[in-house]
Structure formats: structure tokens, C-alpha cells
Amino acid sequence: MDQTIVEALLLGLLEGLTEFIPVSSTGHILLAGHFLGFQSTGKAFEVLIQLGAILAILSVYFGRLWRILTDLPRDQRTQRFVLGILIAFLPAAVLGALGHSFIKTVLFETPKLICIMLIIGGIVLLLVDRMPLKARYHDIMDFPLSTYLKIGLFQCLAMIPGTSRSGATIVGSMLMGVDKRAAAEFSFFLAMPTMAGAFAYDLFKNRDILSATDLPIIATGFVAAFVMAVIVVRYLLDYVSRHGYALFGWWRLVVGTVGLIALFAFG
Template identity: 35%
Template sequence: MDFLTMLKAIILGLVEGLTEFAPVSSTGHMVIVDGMWLKSEQFLGKYVANTFKIVIQLGSILAVIILFRNRFIELLGLNFGRKTADAAGATSGKKLKLTHVLVGLLPAGVFGLLFEDFIDEHLFSVQTVLIGLVIGAVLMIVADRLRPAKPKTESVDQITYKQALSIGLFQCLSLWPGFSRSGSTISGGVLLGMSHRAAADFTFIMAVPIMAGASTLSLLKNWEYFTLEDLPFFIAGFVSAFVFAIISIRFFLKLINKIKLVPFAIYRIVLAAIIYIVYF
């Protein structure tokens, strides 16, 4: 592949890494940037291009695993009883269990399997992303306005199974590109009485298995369309997403409890308006 093509992969990785864990929809941003300017379908084909937008998230997953490594070690029972501090800034392993994560993953996992073909075929477009951006923004504003004055769940270690399942149901909304996984789950967590930081921590932890599963399924489904020539494009996007996700996660975790969700919602609405004017 030539330099310009590789640069496109790096740009898409940058977009993915910077937006994956902010409540603005990384997939939505990639669809918009790619659909309006980069046009990866023209040299990758539709199915490989759509798979790239999913598989590139593996770079962001690796960033989460590294930053939350102590948390994952404890969830998997590999710390042998030792308590350590993770990227969330709290002592891990106190109450959060792997079963909480599995309960949170169940709804979106089931819906994702049932509607994967429909999503791939009909929802990866600029028009559908704009709808997701606006409706997701409304949910975020509502969550901030209706949240309890004092959260009853300050830390992710205090999460209940009922909260985990309810957040999992909110995560189903993120199957619509543009809605945002973190936007839907953090909004759901806040409405359920969690602090913004606790909801964000649980969102990041849940993201690893569900994003890994989605990437694996997409690769297996579209494997016949790949060629060795596509590999450098995927590697460049993966590395770019990883680097910028590391930066984004650290920044977002320091920011979310201070500014809440409304500023991100306003950004989404403004972005949707600008894209609508430019694109249509």
C-alpha cells in the first residue's frame, strides 16, 4: 500500500483512539470521517472496510487492558489474594466480581448476535450515525438532569447485580452506530445512582470482552474478503488506535466527574448539525 493509504489508516486509528471511551461514539466518528473524506470502501471493499472499523477497536482494548491491568488480574483471580491499585485510582478486587461483568455483557451480547447482519447491512452510514448522535445526546442530557443529588454508588466496587444488568440493557443502544457505548452505559449508570466515574470504570471494563467478541465475529464472518495486502492497513490502524486510546483514557478519567455528560452531549448535537449541513 502507498503512503497515502497508510496515512488514512493512521487517521482512522487516531479517530478511534481519541473517541472510543468518550461518550461521543468512536464508530460514528469513523463512519463520518471515512464516509465523507477517506473513502476506505473504494480500496478495501465494503465488508473489509466495515470490519476494519470494528477490528481497529482492538488497539483501544489493549490500551484498557494495560491501564486497568491490576483490575483484570484480580477479576480473573490471578493476584492470589493481593490487593493492588489500578488506573481507576482505587483499591481493586474489593467487591466487583467477574460475574458482575458477565451480567452486564449478557444483553448486548444476545442482541448483537441476533441483529449483527442487519447492523452491518443497514446502520453503517452517515445518516444513521447522525440519528444516533442526536438521540444519544438527548439521553445524556436527561441522565445529567435526573441523576440523584448524591450518588449511592461512588465506586465501581459497590455496583450491584441489578445495576450491572440494567447498564447492560442500556449498552444495547450502542449497537446503533453513533449512539456510543460509553455514552449509553455511563448515562444508564448515572440514572441508576452511580457516580460518573464509577459508571465510566464499569464501562471500560465491560468494553474489553464485548469489543474483542465483536471484532472476532466480524473477522470470521468476512474472512473470505481479506487479502495480505490489507494487513498493513489494519496494523497501522491498530497501532494508531492504541497510542491515542492511552492518551484519551487517562484524560477522560480525570475529566468525567468534573464536567459530567452535558458538554459531550452539546458537542454531539453541534457535530450532527454541521455534518448534516455539509453532507446533505
């Protein structure tokens, strides 16, 4: 098997494993790609394989999404929830479009920054997980509209690779009074428009430089990400309900520290 395909397979598995847990999938993929010497056209691979993770969560939540779709025309609670998702999505959509070039050409190319953000995010996650926060919201469909917006603003922090989209939304949700399980579940729902938008925008921006030779690599990463993400989504909510987020905080600290040591040692 071609070495690049093997690398794409490994990176796809890593994407699926880390996309929905608060450890920064993009940070992990960029670091792994750096040390593997993996290069993708326009850094598109790292974004486009997220479609596998998007389809994974759509498949797991298909029944609930279908109910939301059928209830939407007549149920005010459902209408309010969909509006809340859109409100939470808009800040990252606007900032991501405005800062796309800087994010892809500068932040994506700075491994030391990724490691530092992994460490900082790990410390924040450990601290917030241990704080005696009083949960006021237990159902993702019942947040105040202002809370949806604040969580969306927290998601903007994930424009810096290594921060973690899910980590930013989960921490923001918990600080806004959302319980741990609902925080993770809302990050799933917010991921759908956010990741789909990033996928579509990146595909559009790279439409002139991607070629047929890129398709097998992207397809391999996509399939691997889909399979692994399905497994993670099925079990994550029960895990965080019982154990919280400490494991992921320590995970970030270890990966960020090892990454910095490797960068200083090997470049």
C-alpha cells in the same frame, strides 16, 4: 505515503480518541470514512481496529486486572464483580450476534441515521448530566446484580451507530444511581469483553474476504488507536469527576449537525 494508509492513520487516531468517551467512535469513523471515500473490506476495518483500544485499556488497567485475576479464586466480592461483568455483557453479545448482518449492511451504511443518533444522544447526555440524580453506588465492584443487567441492556442501544457504547452504558449507569466517575470506569471494564467479542466475531465472519492487502491498513489503524486510547483512558476519569459530561453532549450536537448539513450539501 499511500493515501489509504494516511486515511487509516487518521481513522485510527479518531477511534482511539472517541472509543471511551460518550460520543460514538463507530459513528465518527463511519462518517469520516464516508466523507473521505474510505472503503474497507466488509466494513471490517471499523471493528478490527478496536483491538488497539482494547489493548490500550488492558495496558492501563493491567495492575488492577491482575489483582482481580489473582483474587478471583478466593474472594467472593471479586467473584461477584466478574459475574456482574458477564451479566452486563450477555445482552449485547446475543443481540449483536443475531443482528450482525443487519447492523453491518444497513445501519453502518446510513450516515443520516448516525448523525441523527449523535444529536439525540447529545441531548440525552446533556439532560442526564444536569439531572439532580442521587448517587448510591461509588464503587463498580458493589453494584447489585440487577443493576449490572440493566446497564447491559442499555448497552444494546449502541447497536445503532451514532448512539455510543460508552454513552449508553454511562447514561444507564447514572440513571441506576451510579456516580459519574464510576459510570465511566464501569464502561471501561464492560468494554473489554464487549469489544473483544465484537472483534473476534467480525474477524470470523470476514475470514474469507480479508486478504494480505488489508493487513497494512488495519495495522496502521490499530497502532494509531492504541496510542490515542492510552492517552484518553489515563485522563478521562479525572476529567468527568470534575466537569461531568456536558462537553461530550455538545460535541455530539456539533458533529451530528455539521454531518447532516454536509450530507445534504454534498451527499
